[in-house]
Structures are given as structure tokens and as C-alpha cells.
Amino acid sequence: MYFILLPIFFPILAGLFLLIHYRTPLSGEKKNAGRKSLLLLTGCFLVITAVFVVIALFCEGEGFILFYLTKDLPIYFRIDNVGRLFSALAVIVIPCAGFFSFEYMKHEEREGRYYGFYLLVFGVLNALCFSGNLITFYLFFELLTMSSMPLVLHSGSKEAVMAGLKYLFYSLCGAYAALFGIYFLYRNCDSLTFTVDGALRASAITEHGTFLLAVAFIMLLGFGVKAGMFPMHAWLPTAHPVAPAPASAVLSALIVKAGVLAVIRVLGMFGRDFLKGTWVQTAWLCLTLITVFMGSLLAYREPVLKKRLAYSTVSQLSYILFGLAVMDETAFVGSFLHILAHGFIKAALFLCAGAIIYKTGKTRVEEMRGIGKEMPVTMWCFTIASLGLIGIPPTGGFLSKWYLALGSLNSGIPVFDVLGPVILLVSALLTAGYLLPLSIHGFFPGAAYDYGSLRKREPCKLMTVPISILTALSVLVGIFPHLIIAVIHMAAAGR
């Protein structure tokens, strides 16, 4: 199982190499030649890593212990189905957004630093997916924050640096809250290796049951920070818009989902039986539903496109968390489908927003009247992805919401079994409200619009192809879900 190390450490080393080799900014005549070799290298690294990940996805095995932190605290990697699903998402989104950056970052400075950290993030995400126990996960969770922060503050403006720091401190705050829980889990479990049906010792539950519930809640809140759960969501709308668009795509589609992955793992450690029907579940359901509604509402009244998408991420991630909080197998399937669907959709949307900014410099929604006439491919993709996020059949978004609602209704939790789907529907309506106007005004600018000023501004293939791939995948998830659902069921059973 040495092979499992390759998709983790190859991109990390490659990223460090880029960081060191391109530490001084390219300038003058050398810029073009230097840029070419940088892009070639990055492209190769991305493709090679992707190949490693794909091979690793088909690996079966016992896992691999890298070393021991203390006597019984191994850094341990293992491939299970939860990790497979996440890394399948990552292995598609990261190269797509990476190739998109080749064009997008053309006029930015310090590209070497950007791609260096981009590759680091790739490796760390793989490590998160393949972590076999909580402490390994925690290690890479921290590293993910550190390595993705430079992507947020890349532009170096005052605003970006402050946003980067805000992101850093929110995430660390969450991570430390989680660490608090890890200390207690370690003492009350036989090992920190991930399971799906609870690792707490029976004696611990009878002795400190009440306290352990509080610990579980603190951990959920802590990891929830990364997933933008109310009340610690504020970093998300600050950090996502200032990052370069491909980085926002990765942030929104993958990095925030590290929080979701963490919550799945924590749920498994505590066990659904332990948490079901307790105040922790109720409080958690409340928080997720508040976030779903609030996120959509804030997105609805936000005029800046990327910020609007960031609020939308806040809302959509809590769909996933809601599905997990219901603690029902059908809702679990819905959550997982939404992880994939939202991952593809949001990456596509952010890349579209990036393409628009790159070509026209427009950031606010009301400026984008008639944009569909200028950039038809981009806007078609934007429209299809929007429909997916709203949840129109046959897209992936429809299917995931269907399962979420079904699971919620089946769960038999008083009040929330009905309240959940109602709020999901209201939020879907709001989603339509904040996404569709772009398409409508983009394609139908109205009679008063000055058609003479329109120019063809479709971006080059390097941009449109990744967007199209992601959009297509978001639809395909909805049309051919059987394989995915089978894997999710296996993941839920802990295989």
C-alpha cells in the first residue's frame, strides 16, 4: 500500500518545488519563456497526480501507517468509499480549474506561487480523503487551511490579505474546537480509526454521556466552520470573492467540503445511535436550516456575482449538513449526491463568473445585461448549472434534493421532518431568484438595450472546455446515478 503515498506526496513535493524554483517573480523578457515552462510543469504535475489518484481509487487494501506521533497515535492512510467519492470529485475539479487558471492568471503576478500552493492543496485534499484516523485527518485539515490561505490572498491587495487572515483564523478556531473533542474522543475510544457505527466505549457512554454529547456538539460546530455553518459562516463570503476565480471554484467546490467530510467522520466516530434524538441533533438541525435559509436570502440581495455565489455556497453546504443531521440512510444518499452535484455545479458557476470577469471586467450582476449574446457558451453553461442548483430534473441537483427531502420525511423526527423539506423548497425558490436573472437578462437584455455595443467576447478553449466538462458532469450525475448511489450505500455501511 505504499502507492497510497504517491497521490499525496507527489503533488506536495511538486508544489514545494514550484514555490522554491519560482520564488522571485518573473519579469521582463524572460517572462514569456518562464511562464511557458511554468505552465508546462504545472500541467504535467496536475495530470500525473490525477493519474495517481485514479489508480489509487481502485486500490483495495488494509491501509498504510506512515509513522507514530506518540505511542498509539499513528499517521495512518486508508482508502474507503467515503474517501473515494470525495477524491473522485477532487480529481475532476482541480485539474479543470487548474487548466482554466492557465488563461485566467495570464496577467497576474507571482504565478509560480499560485501554482505551487495550488498543487499543495491538491495533495493535502487527497491526504484528507485517504486519512484513516482522526489525528491524520486533523493534521491535514490544518495543513489545508495553511496551504489554501495563500490562494485567497494571492492578489495581495489589502482587502485580500485581510480576507486571507480572516479565513485563516476562522478555520483555526474551528479546528481547535474540533481538537478539543479529539482529546476526549481519544480517551473514550479504543482507537481513533474511522468507523461508521460509533467507537465510544460503552462504559464511557454510561459514565460521561451528557458531557460527551456536549463534546460532539463542539466538534460539529468546529468542523462546521469550514463548511460555513451558521454562526461561523462569515469568512466564506469574504474569502471566496477576493480569491482568483479558479481558486474560488476550488474553495467552494472542495475545500469547504473538507468540513463536510470531517462531519461525516465525526458522526461515524460518535455513532448515529448515540446522537439520534438528542439535543445535539435538534440544535444541529436548527443551525443547518437557519443557514440554508439565511444563505439563500443573503445571496438573493447580493449584487456582486462572486459574493452571491459564495452566499449560495453557504446555503447549499447546509443542505448537505442537514442531510447528515437527519441521520437517515436515504438522506445520507442525498447528502452525498449533493456533495458531488454541488461540487461540479459550483465549480462551473465560479469559473463562468471568472470568465466573465476576465473578458469584460464586470463583477456586478446588473452590469451583465446582454452578456449571453457576447459569451454564449459560457452563459449556456451558467444557465444549465443554475438549473441544476435550483433542482430542476434531470440534473444532479434535483436528484440530491429529492433524496434529502425523502430522507427527512422518512426520519420521523418531530417538526423537522416536514420543516426541513419546506425550507429546502423555499430556498430552491430563492436560488432560482438569485441565479436565473443573470441568464434571463443575459440572453434577453430587453428592447431598450443597445445591441450595437455587443462584441463577440467568448473566451478561449482553455476556459470554455473546463466549464463545459463540469457542467456536463453536473447533469450526468442526475441522469446516471446508479453506480454512485451503490457506492454511497457501501460507504454508509462502512465498507
Place this chain on the structure above:
Amino acid sequence: MIVTVILIPFIAGILVPAIPFQKRWQKEVFLETAVVLNSILVWYLLLHHSDSTFLLAHFTGNLNISFRVDGMSMVFAGLVSALWPFATLYAFEYMTKEEHENVFFLFYTLTYGVTLGIALAANLLTMYFFYELLTLVTVPLVMHTLTREAVLASRKYLYYSLGGAAFAFLGLIMVIVYGSTTDFILGGVLDPAKTVGKTNVLLLIYVMAFMGFGIKAAVCPFNSWLPQAGVAPTPVTALLHAVAVVKSGAFAIIRLTYYSFGTDFLKGTWAQYAVMSVVMFTIVYGCSRAVKETHLKRRLAYSTISNLSYILFGAVIMTPLGLVGALTHLVFHAVMKISSFFCAGAVMHQTDRHYVHELNGLGYKMPRVFGIFTISALALMGVPGLAGFVSKWNLAGAAVESGNPLAWGGIACLLVSALLTAIYMLTIVVRAFFPGKDFDYSTISDIRDPNWKMLLPLFVFTVFIILFGVYSQPVVGFFMSVATGAV
């Protein structure tokens, strides 16, 4: 043999101004040889120690000056003697820009002997003697620059330390009166027959002695001398005010708690809760002040205040695991903090910049120093795989295990402090590496990394930060045997 290792630094120190060295390098070679030789002797002594006590002088009754090597002294003496040669090497380079070198190295080397005296003391009286002596030999080091600020700082340091020692003296008397002996014996020496009915008085005296020794360990509210003493040259701040002096305070408290009063006597009493509350408050207070502080060295000094209380927190859990946590942090924090202090010193030496907001962009000009600084920052925050994580893990593990709800609150303090640590350390890192769009690189064009004398200690410490992080079992296992009295 035990006395030799204490005397060699004394002799070497006094010889520095006495011998008329022709060239500077001769002095350097002389001092470095003496220090390295002494360190080797110390390690030899620790590895081949016998249980016998060496009696130097006998006063009256059971009062005597004597030395002995036991588990605790092995930890502290081993730590100090491992760090001293590197710090001396660093000091050679750093002091090229300062005056009165001879006086500096005289007292600097004297301090080595005195600290070893504290570490190797066999009873409370001997430790108290060297503890007072430590104050006296380090005052000239704080005063070194002779500016008004430095004189004030050293005066404050002197008064605080002497006052603290006076309180500690009360503890000493109580142990003499109510104990069977003043020797250090794991589990305490209080005689149950004598203490009947006097419990509360003894506990009160324990708290007073704790705070007395705690002054050197910068326990709140007696911490303000430490940031002020940062006017001293960096080798002093790094080695003495992050390791030797302040950890003598922590070491003395551990001796007092585990080896004189005994944990059985103290555990679960109001005294334990009182000192634990003070320590928990200091953990958060130190970090908060560090966040607010803009002077680089003073910021690190506040960080030290907080981290020293981590050690004390482990100590006042009053279980063997708590002692393991305390010892782990005692050693690991020493390496991390000395590394970050040396980075700060390197920056000051190379650029004459003292404030955090002056560090913009320096990461590109001094990549090695700031790379190492980043690693020590991550370690102090407690990122897994680096030393700080292991010590925090041990501390928190001990707190969970103790079943003491206040100690569980202490874990929360540790984590709040970790977050604040991230804030005050990483803002520096971000400034250094991401100076912002409009930054004018020409203002720092002639700055570069320092030479090998400064970098070598930094590299060695970094290696140890990582080594302790990924492979800590032998060290922690040793601490375990110290805490259970097996060594």
C-alpha cells in the same frame, strides 16, 4: 564530579575578562570549548549517575548544601546543557554589534553554572540558594546596554525576583518544620504526624510559595518584569528568559509540588484549584497581550508567559501524567521558543528592525530565517507532526484523564491560547511573505540571511522541533519513568 560541572562555567566565566586575549576568535574558541566541554561532562554525569548524594557543606540540623542526580535534574540539566553551546555560538555573532563583551560573557557563562546548580540540587535549601544566586548573576545581563530603559527593567526584575524568593522562603521554612527532611523525594516529605490540624495553613503557605517561585515563571499578576527584560541582548532573552531563568521557576514549582509538599497532600484541595485558576488565567492572558504587542521580542516574551503556564498547568494537575505533560512542554517549548527568539534576534541583528510592522517582505530577503520562524510558529500553534502538538497532546491527555472538571476547562484555555498563538505568530509570517501589492522591494534590497554562526543553531533547533514532532516516544517514555519515579 557534580561540583565540577557547576564550577567550570564559574572559572571559565571569570577567566574571560582576566585573560588578555589578543584576538576575538581566541576568546570565542576558549569560551566555546569550555562550554562544550562542560556540556559533555554534564551529559556524561547524567548518563552514568549514581544515586548517592554529594554533600558540599553542612550547616545545622538537616540543613546542608548537597547535590544529587535524579530524574527531574536529568531533564532540566540535560536541556540546559544541550542548549547552552548553541546559544553561546549564536551570542558570538550577535554580540559583535554590542559593547562590553567581556562582562557579558562573564555573567552569561556564570549563569550556566548557577542554572546547573538549581537542576542538580538535592534539597530545597540548595535549590533556594542557587535560585537567589541566579537572580543576582542575571541582573547585569538585563542591564547590559545601560540605557535608562535597561536599568529600570533590571531593577524591576531584581525586586520582583527577590520578593518572590522571600515568599518561596516561607515554603522552605514550612518544609523544614513540618517535613521529615528537606531532600527531594517524589511524593513529598511532609510528615503526617506533624501536619495534623495545620492543613489549611500549609496549603496557604504552598500557594504563597507557588506564587513566589511563580514570579520567575511569570505567573500573572507577577509577569510584567519579563517583557520589560526584553531590552537585554537577544541571546539573553532567548536562552535565559525563554529557558534557563523562567524554567528554573517552573522547575522549582515542580520540585515544590511533587517532591516537597507532595501531590497526595495537595490534590483536590482548594490550593490546587486556586493555583490552577491562576495558571489557566495566565495562559489566556499572556497570549492576549502577545496579540496586542507590536514589538517583536516583547510579543515573544508574552508568548513565553503563556507557554510557561502550560508547563505549570501540567504540573498542577498533580498526576504523573500531568508531570509528563509538564516535562514534555518544558523541553519542547524550550526548543521552539529559543528557535523563534533566535530568528527575531537574527532579524534585529541584520536589519535593526524591532517592530512587527517593519517586517514586511523580509521573507524574500531572509528566506532561511523566516522559513525557520514559520516552522517554529506552526510548532507553537500545535500543528501535528511538530513538537508543540505532542506536548499539548500530553497536557490535554493528562487533563482529560485526571477527571478534574477545572482541568477540562484548562483544555479549553489551551485551545483558545493556541488560536491566539496562531494570530500573533502567523500575522508575522504573512507580513514577511505576503507584503502586499504596493510593497516597494527596493527598501529591503540590501538585507540578507545571517552567517553560519547564527544559522547553525537555528537549523539544529528546527531539526529537533521536527524530530520531537514525528518521533517523541523515547523522550516521552523517559519523562514517564521520571514521573513515576523509576529513574
